[in-house]
Amino acid sequence: MSCILYHKKDYYRALEEPEQKTHASPFRRDYARVIHSASFRRLQGKTQIFPCVESDFFRNRLTHSLEVAQVAKSIASMVNDAHAGVQIDTDLVETAALCHDIGHPPFGHNGEKALHAKMREYGGFEGNAQTLRVVTKTEKKVLLGDVPVYDGVDNRYGLNLTYRTLASLLKYDHAIPAYIVNLSDTPIKGYYASEKQLVHNIKKHVLSPYSPEDYKGKAFKTIECDIMDLADDIAYSTYDIEDAFKGGFLDPLSIVNAGDDLLMKVQEEAHLGGLKVSLSEIREILKSIFNGIINFNAPMSDIYQRSQSLANSSYLRTRFTSNLVHYYISNVQFTLDAACPVLSKVSLTQEVQKQVEVLKYFIYASVINSPKMNIIRYRGRDIISALFDILIDTEEETSLIPEDVGEVFYSFSKDDQANRARVICDFIASMTDRYAIELYSRFKSDTPQTIFKPV
Secondary structure, three states: OOOOOOOHHHHOEOOOOOOOOOOOOHHHHHHHHHHOOHHHHHHHHOEOOOOOOOOOOOOEHHHHHHHHHHHHHHHHHHHHHHOOOOOOOHHHHHHHHHHOOOOOOOOHHHHHHHHHHHHHHHOOOOHHHHHHHHHHHHOOOOEOOOOOEEOOEEOEOOOOOEHHHHHOOOOOOOEOOHHHHOOOOOOOOOEOHHHHHHHHHHHHHHOOOOOHHHHOOOOOOOHHHHHHHHHHHHHHHHHHHHHHHHOOOOOHHHHHOOOHHHHHHHHHHOOOOOOOOOHHHHHHHHHHOOOOOOOOOOOHHHHHHHHHHHHHOHHHHHHHHHHHHHHHHHOEEEEOOOOOHHHOEEEEOHHHHHHHHHHHHHHHHHHHOOHHHHHHHHHHHHHHHHHHHHHHOOOHHHOOOOHHHHHHHOOOOOOOHHHHHHHHHHHHHOOOHHHHHHHHHHHHOOOOOOOOOOO
């Protein structure tokens, strides 16, 4: 089996750049641009599950992204080793993984909902759509001319990544439709309507070697994007359980003895390929996660002690998650699309896919959606909504926004509310949790004033 996965136009950029005399490939240069970007650095201050201020142990968006990148590279390397003639670019896969959460706002998914509520009239807000916007617009590396916006024309090119790298970030092959956004209280998956032409250009370049018959009827999702998406599921379902153990939210016994109400939520949400999985089967799947670690047929005292040891011992927790990730990666399958290799797929075996999905949604239902976490999210929603309302009405003479943001914001006329709202949305989405809280406090509370700490 042999296939050509990369072609000349994959390496093109939206804004042509002088050819670099360097040992680094275009994809490696993209990797470097992401690593050195402000948006990537700020992921360290954004919530994964638990607020960043709670403990240095818990993962944040940055450490999660690094773990996804490692898992994604392992999957790509395994596919390359197992299939002669297939050579997936691991730099490209890592870059996709490092970028996958770069568009997420402060306060996790509740921050996403708060921004969506403010942007419903203007195309909505969604984390994946924002990722594409960050790397193609808001990151401050490449600019055409001297000013970001001139006479209503946006001259920003963000990181100006290659078209193939941008393609690796497109998880959803459709624009977010305005008529649905206006009706929905929750974010709609897709890319912003304002990025339609960009996505058209991405597809045109990446699919240029193939005839329309080669990809007709197939969703546009590149093999690198598919690997990144699978790696995210694996990391999310395994490493987050380690944080839940450390935080005292869960232990193995509480997982396998969860009530029917909780398991019904998992049953409803988990994507199990259309299969109806019974509650008893879900319990067995949850038990199977601890195979080789806990014998649930042993005396209850032994089960209890082993459960507590796994929840409380850093060594056992690390070994548990490491073994689980290795097991999942070892069960990845590669399916070559001979007609259009760029759209080849990776997947898990059905049994393992069930385990990943059940564990992922169990964590969501039992921890992320718990009352303790809902209190945190409620405050985050309030902060983001208040910041948006304050900043969208700021006047140039008494501006409350940073100069670089204001340069773009005030370039659009007051009549152009859609673009103005999008600029404020971009600014808030870029904030870390702590920055958003501090700025809100400076506007709304008795926090001492300072002119030395910039906005």
